[in-house]
Structure formats: structure tokens, C-alpha cells
Amino acid sequence: MTGLTRAFTNARLIDPSQKLDEIGTLLIVDNQVAAIGKSVDVPADCEIIDCQGKAILPGLIDMQVFTGEPGEEHRETLATASQAAAAGGVTAMVTMPNTNPVIDDAALVDFITRRARDTAIVRVHPMAALTKGCLGAHMTEFGLLREAGAVAFTDGDRAVMNALTMRRALSYAANFDALIVQHAMDQDLQSAGVMHEGELATRLGLAGIPAAAETTIIDRDLRLVELTGGRYHISQISSAESVETIRAAKKRGVSVSCGVSATHLMLNQNDVENYRSFAKLSPPLRDEEDRLALILGVADGTIDVVVSGHNPQDAEAKRQPFAQAAYGTVGVETLLAGLLTLHHANELDLATLLACVTQRPAELLGLKGGSLAVGDAADFAIVDLGEPWIVDASSLRSKSQNAAIDRRKVQGRVYATYVNGEAVFTLS
Amino acid sequence: MTDKKPLGVFAHRDLLGIEGLSVSDITHLLDAADAYVEHNRQVDKKTSALRGRTQINLFFESSTRTQSSFELAGKRLGADVMNMSVAASAVNKGETLLDTAATLNAMNPDLLVVRHGDSGAVALLAQKVSCAVLNAGDGAHEHPTQALLDALTIRRRLGKLEGLRVAICGDISHSRVARSNLLLLNRMGATVHLIGPQTLLPAGAEQLGARAFTNMREGLAGCDIVMMLRIQNERMEGALIPSVREYYHLYGLDREKLSFAKPGALVMHPGPMNRGVEIDSAVADDPEISLIRDQVEMGVAVRMAVLEALAANLPNAGGSRT
Numbered sequence: 001m002t003g004l005t006r007a008f009t010n011a012r013l014i015d016p017s018q019k020l021d022e023i024g025t026l027l028i029v030d031n032q033v034a035a036i037g038k039s040v041d042v043p044a045d046c047e048i049i050d051c052q053g054k055a056i057l058p059g060l061i062d063m064q065v066f067t068g069e070p071g072e073e074h075r076e077t078l079a080t081a082s083q084a085a086a087a088g089g090v091t092a093m094v095t096m097p098n099t100n101p102v103i104d105d106a107a108l109v110d111f112i113t114r115r116a117r118d119t120a121i122v123r124v125h126p127m128a129a130l131t132k133g134c135l136g137a138h139m140t141e142f143g144l145l146r147e148a149g150a151v152a153f154t155d156g157d158r159a160v161m162n163a164l165t166m167r168r169a170l171s172y173a174a175n176f177d178a179l180i181v182q183h184a185m186d187q188d189l190q191s192a193g194v195m196h197e198g199e200l201a202t203r204l205g206l207a208g209i210p211a212a213a214e215t216t217i218i219d220r221d222l223r224l225v226e227l228t229g230g231r232y233h234i235s236q237i238s239s240a241e242s243v244e245t246i247r248a249a250k251k252r253g254v255s256v257s258c259g260v261s262a263t264h265l266m267l268n269q270n271d272v273e274n275y276r277s278f279a280k281l282s283p284p285l286r287d288e289e290d291r292l293a294l295i296l297g298v299a300d301g302t303i304d305v306v307v308s309g310h311n312p313q314d315a316e317a318k319r320q321p322f323a324q325a326a327y328g329t330v331g332v333e334t335l336l337a338g339l340l341t342l343h344h345a346n347e348l349d350l351a352t353l354l355a356c357v358t359q360r361p362a363e364l365l366g367l368k369g370g371s372l373a374v375g376d377a378a379d380f381a382i383v384d385l386g387e388p389w390i391v392d393a394s395s396l397r398s399k400s401q402n403a404a405i406d407r408r409k410v411q412g413r414v415y416a417t418y419v420n421g422e423a424v425f426t427l428s
Numbered sequence: 429m430t431d432k433k434p435l436g437v438f439a440h441r442d443l444l445g446i447e448g449l450s451v452s453d454i455t456h457l458l459d460a461a462d463a464y465v466e467h468n469r470q471v472d473k474k475t476s477a478l479r480g481r482t483q484i485n486l487f488f489e490s491s492t493r494t495q496s497s498f499e500l501a502g503k504r505l506g507a508d509v510m511n512m513s514v515a516a517s518a519v520n521k522g523e524t525l526l527d528t529a530a531t532l533n534a535m536n537p538d539l540l541v542v543r544h545g546d547s548g549a550v551a552l553l554a555q556k557v558s559c560a561v562l563n564a565g566d567g568a569h570e571h572p573t574q575a576l577l578d579a580l581t582i583r584r585r586l587g588k589l590e591g592l593r594v595a596i597c598g599d600i601s602h603s604r605v606a607r608s609n610l611l612l613l614n615r616m617g618a619t620v621h622l623i624g625p626q627t628l629l630p631a632g633a634e635q636l637g638a639r640a641f642t643n644m645r646e647g648l649a650g651c652d653i654v655m656m657l658r659i660q661n662e663r664m665e666g667a668l669i670p671s672v673r674e675y676y677h678l679y680g681l682d683r684e685k686l687s688f689a690k691p692g693a694l695v696m697h698p699g700p701m702n703r704g705v706e707i708d709s710a711v712a713d714d715p716e717i718s719l720i721r722d723q724v725e726m727g728v729a730v731r732m733a734v735l736e737a738l739a740a741n742l743p744n745a746g747g748s749r750t
Contacts, residue, residue, distance in 0.1 A: 198631050199631070199635040200632075202607075202632045203447075203607070203636060204547055205547035205567050206569075275547070275548030319552075321546030322546070322547065
């Protein structure tokens with residue numbers, strides 16, 4: 001290491017992992033945090049960057065990012081996703097394995113890791129498939145995949161429907177203390193459903209997805225977790241019933257955690273009005289009461305992490321009749337702004353929100369990062385927490401422009417992002 | 429089309445659904461259609477209202493009745509009518525939809541009549557073309573001309589819509605006819621009862637302004653009109669209802685069940701009927717109580733009125749093409 005020393009002064013330092021929120025200086029030496037706080041001695045020969053009162057946050061860890069690499073690079077590559085991430089203050093992306101081919105083999109985890117090292121400008125932590133081909137039948141080699149660098153196991157946007165497969169996977173994963181990540185959506189109950197079941201779906205003539213499609217899977221899996229002692233995480237929940245179910249399970253000590261997407265915290269099913277396919281998500285956007293329950297779930301810690309669920313889709317896949325259109329929204333670049341917007345709307349406390357995208361995902365996945373304690377890698381973002389701007393999908397850095405929050409007013413602008421002490425993004 | 433011409437009495441460029449139509453819009457269309465009913469009974473049925481206009485009937489779902497009704501309506505108004513049936517392949521349905529829209533648009537049609545198997549597909553297509561678009565049925569969403577012709581049929585027989593009680597019975601969940609009728613009848617001050625087994629009733633029906641019933645006797649009580657819906661074969665055999673015979677036993681309209689409705693209640697069906705499944709022939713064919721044939725006749729008149737109303741709003745109406 002070069003011994004390069006830099007001081008970021010006059011910054012509002014926020015780090016939920018240290019319960020830190022104060023004006024001061026972040027001192028970086030050798031790509032690591034050397035000191036942080038209001039009384040930091042700045043060495044004489046060091047480069048000084050005056051943050052002018054902007055905030056410094058630990059770099060975000062986005063626990064659910066779909067890319068198109070390998071197989072569908074026209075949607076998104078690791079490189080383009082990482083540029084979007086950097087512009088949004090995200091310094092680590094957890095990628096989903098349901099690519100083409102599916103990441104269900106140690107050599108493919110290695111491929112992702114190498115491609116990321118060569119092309120991506122933020123850290124990439126791949127999840128590997130839970131079952132071979134994400135087909136829900138035979139479990140993958142958790143041991144070898146972990147050694148290759150897989151941080152957790154999931155079938156991406158598909159639920160493991162077979163209870164026996166799930167039992168065995170949870171049981172086998174317990175050998176490694178590996179995290180099993182479920183997309184909680186009962187495919188039989190979903191059937192032809194494409195949006196939240198209810199009055200709006202009826203009016204639009206679209207088949208609905210009942211909240212029970214989510215809770216039946218969660219209820220079943222919680223029983224299996226209690227049976228096996230595995231570690232279980234639901235990638236995204238969408239309904240008030242799920243929040244209640246998980247709250248109760250946590251109370252009785254079940255090893256369960258869950259996530260929610262920032263989009264589900266901001267929007268509700270009314271955004272599907274006029275067959276707007278950009279708001280077609282899985283799990284679906286539900287009622288306003290569900291959205292409020294999700295907010296409460298984040299506030300009281302029932303929901304552990306907030307993800308973008310970044311899922312780039314090209315125009316052809318979205319410019320379809322609603323039932324035919326692809327699921328998903330891009331979001332890694334707007335994750336932080338979305339959360340800050342919720343904070344400014346007085347819906348959620350800042351430290352709680354930030355913990356859900358820094359400290360908590362790091363803990364769940366056993367990753368270093370998500371904090372700015374002395375000795376940690378210098379992954380951080382410099383942010384104007386209040387600056388308003390309007391999301392313009394066409395100016396986002398993702399290869400695809402399917403932003404559910406397109407044209408919405410948000411608050412919170414990233415001015416610079418650093419990974420390992422190096423600037424990977426600077427607002428121009 | 430760049431320069432927008434102010435809209436006429438019927439202030440809509442397309443007819444994508446009943447949703448969005450006001451009481452006066454609906455009344456205007458029904459009055460215009462009423463005049464065409466008499467006109468269509470003459471020997472010379474031809475007018476020149478749409479002379480020079482090109483109407484394309486674009487059907488992604490097969491249909492004989494609706495398509496021929498639109499074809500006849502256009503021809504009687506003097507338009508050049510072309511029928512296109514696009515066999516919807518399982519893959520790339522939507523791509524075909526927008527590609528077809530772009531191709532047809534380049535042919536400069538004036539009126540595009542579209543049926544598609546997906547809810548919202550006609551509205552999506554309407555964004556991509558510069559002519560007037562008529563929804564001839566999109567998925568389980570809307571079928572506005574069916575609701576208009578049903579309303580005209582009822583109005584001609586009973587003299588009004590307001591204050592009537594109308595039962596819609598059968599597969600409500602998957603029916604665009606039910607949705608459009610519910611919207612129109614509510615808007616015009618009628619009361620709607622939706623009747624069917626729970627598996628065929630959509631979620632949130634009551635929030636849409638209807639009362640839902642699973643029991644036919646209760647649902648039909650006090651009804652002036654009983655609309656029966658076609659039950660699709662694929663819904664039977666255990667998927668949503670256990671069997672045809674059980675369905676007929678519980679919901680098939682025969683004289684006994686009709687007696688639960690108001691004395692003198694009239695029967696309607698959008699067709700094609702499954703005799704012995706949702707309706708008994710003795711009811712369907714009794715001219716005293718069945719309005720089914722009237723509905724077909726009203727269909728042509730209503731479609732003429734709608735075509736004419738939309739043509740009047742075309743940018744080049746009443747003059748040369750700009």
C-alpha cells in the first residue's frame with residue numbers, strides 16, 4: 001500500500017453500526033478507515049477534502065440485484081450494473097443466480113467473481129442457486145459453492161415449491177451455517193396472477209395474486225426452519241400478513257430474516273393503473289395498508305434489509321400487454337434516494353433505514369463492510385441528504401430503463417462513492 | 429396527427445371502454461343507435477356517413493358475431509371495411525401486436541376495431557396509432573359495444589335504464605361483458621346483482637358497486653333483467669366448477685329459476701350460448717321473455733352509432749386530408 005492519507009473533513013458522519021451521527025472527519029490511510037469522528041487529528045501532509053457539511057455514509061450493500069450476465073447482456077452486465085450502483089452510493093451488490101446459465105456450479109461462481117473483478121467498479125458478491133438450474137428439485141453443492149465465493153443460496157425469482165426439497169436444503173445448509181433465501185410466491189396460488197388481487201385487478205380485468213400466495217410459503221418454511229435449524233431469509237415480502245407472520249416468528253425465536261424492496265416502501269398497487277408495466281413486480285405492489293405495514297415492519301426491525309430488487313428489462317419485454325410484460329424494475333441507482341425520500345416524508349428514521357442497507361445485510365451475509373469503524377475498508381458515499389431531484393429513467397446508468405419510480409420526485413443526491421478508498425463515482 | 433381538432437358532442441378520440449364515458453356520452457350513443465335501428469329495417473340500409481373512410485377490423489381472438497356485426501355496421505355507413513384475423517401465437521404475442529399496429533398505421537386507416545386476448549392490449553395499441561380505435565373486447569377488461577347494445581335492448585323494451593335491477597349471472601371473473609355492463613348500468617342508475625359460484629366471482633366486486641350473490645334465488649329476487657354469461661369449457665371439469673351438470677343444477681337458467689326474478693323479467697345473453705349449460709332452450713327461445721335476438725339486431729345499430737361518433741372526431745373530418 002502507498003500509505004496515501006486523505007481526510008474528509010466537515011462531514012456529517014453517519015454509521016448505524018457505531019451509532020454514529022456527528023459532524024467530523026473521516027481519515028483514510030491505506031484504503032482503510034484510520035479514524036472517524038469529531039476529534040480526528042489530521043496529519044500535516046495529508047490531502048484534505050472538505051465535504052461542506054454533506055453526509056458520509058457507509059457504502060450501501062444491495063442484497064438483491066439481477067443482472068443479465070451471463071446470457072442476457074443486452075439487459076445488463078456486471079459492469080453497467082456496477083456503474084449504476086456506484087452512482088447510487090452502493091458499494092457492494094449481491095447478484096442473483098438465475099442467469100443463463102444458472103449459477104449453480106463453483107466454476108460459474110468463479111466466472112462471476114472474475115468478471116466482476118475485471119469489469120465491475122463496486123464489490124460483487126454472488127448468490128448461487130439453491131437447486132440445480134433453479135428448477136426446485138436437486139440441491140446444489142453448498143460447500144463447494146461457498147468456497148468459490150457464494151454468499152447465500154436462492155433460486156432467484158422462483159420459489160422452491162417442494163417442501164421436501166426445502167426441508168433438505170435447510171437441513172444440509174445448516175452444516176455450513178449457510179443462508180437459504182426464498183422468493184416466497186406459491187406458483188400454484190399465483191397461477192395466472194400478475195398483480196395484487198382485489199378491486200383494482202378486477203376493474204382492469206387482470207388475474208390477481210392473493211397475499212396468501214406469499215404467506216403460505218412463509219408459514220410452511222418457518223415450520224421447516226424450526227424442524228431443521230437452518231438459517232432462512234425471504235428476499236422480499238409485500239403484504240401486511242407477511243409482516244405479522246414474521247414478527248410473530250421472530251418473537252418465538254425462529255431463525256428468520258427478510259427483506260423488502262425500496263419500491264414496495266414507496267409505491268402501492270395504484271401505480272399499476274393504466275396497465276403501467278414498469279410497476280409490474282414480483283412480489284406485486286399491494287394495497288396502501290400493506291405498504292404502511294411494511295414501513296412499520298422496517299421501523300420495528302421485523303424487516304431486516306431493504307433491497308432494490310434491481311431487475312433490468314429491455315423495452316421490448318416491458319412494452320407488452322400487462323399480462324405478457326416482464327416483471328421487475330431497475331433500482332440500484334435510486335435505492336438510497338428512495339430511502340432518503342421516505343425519511344424526509346417522516347415515514348422512517350434515518351439510522352434505521354441506513355442500517356437496513358449497510359449493517360444488517362453485512363451481518364446476514366457475513367460480509368465485511370457496511371460500516372466505517374477503524375480498520376474497515378474505506379467503502380463510503382458522500383451524500384447531500386436533502387437535495388431534491390426528479391428520477392429520469394433515460395438518464396440512469398443501467399442498460400435498461402424500466403424504472404417504476406420514473407418521473408417521481410426524490411430527495412438525496414450522491415456526490416461521490418468510494419470503494420476501497422478509491423473514487424468510483426463523482427457527480428459531474 | 430399533429431393538429432388536434434376540437435372534439436364534437438361525443439368528446440372521445442377512441443372508445444376503449446365504458447369507464448370514462450359520462451351519462452350524456454352514453455345517452456348520445458344510445459339515441460344515435462336508436463335511430464339506426466329503424467334505418468336498418470328499411471330496404472336501402474346504406475348511408476354515406478363514412479364514405480371514403482377505411483375501417484380495419486383487427487381480431488387477435490377469433491370471433492364471428494362481433495366481427496361480422498362491426499363489418500356490417502361499417503359497410504352500411506359506406507366505409508371500406510377490411511377484416512384481419514391475426515392468429516396469436518403463444519410466443520411474442522405483444523410484439524406481434526405493436527408490429528401489426530405500426531404496419532396498419534402506415535396504411536392510413538381511419539377506424540381500427542380491435543379485439544385482443546389480453547386486458548389493456550387495445551389501449552396499448554391505441555397509443556401507437558393515429559386513427560380512432562374501438563375496443564371490440566380486450567381480455568377480461570372491457571367490451572364496450574356489447575354493454576351499449578345491451579343497454580339499448582333494455583331501453584327499447586322497458587323505456588329506461590334508471591331504477592332497474594339487473595342480474596348478471598355466470599363467470600363474472602373472466603368476463604369483459606360483465607365489467608362493461610356493470611360500469612354502464614351503474615352509471616345510468618340501475619342496480620346490478622352479480623351471481624355465480626364464489627370461484628367465478630372476482631375479488632372486490634362489491635367495491636365496484638355491485639351486490640354479489642352465490643345463491644341464484646337470492647340474487648334474482650326483484651330483478652327486471654337476467655343476463656346470462658357464457659361459461660367457457662376450460663373453466664369446467666374441476667378447475668373452477670366441478671362439472672357441467674352441477675353448474676346447470678345450481679346456475680343454469682330455466683323457467684323455475686327465472687320465476688325467482690320479478691314477474692315478467694326478461695332474459696339476455698351475449699352469445700354464443702351453451703344450451704343446457706348456462707341456459708335452457710325453453711327460456712332462450714321464448715320470444716315473450718328472451719331478448720337474445722334483439723341484442724344481435726341492436727349490435728349493428730350501436731356499432732354504427734359508435735363508428736360515426738368517432739369518425740366525426742377524426743382530424744380531417746368534413747374536409748380533405750391534411
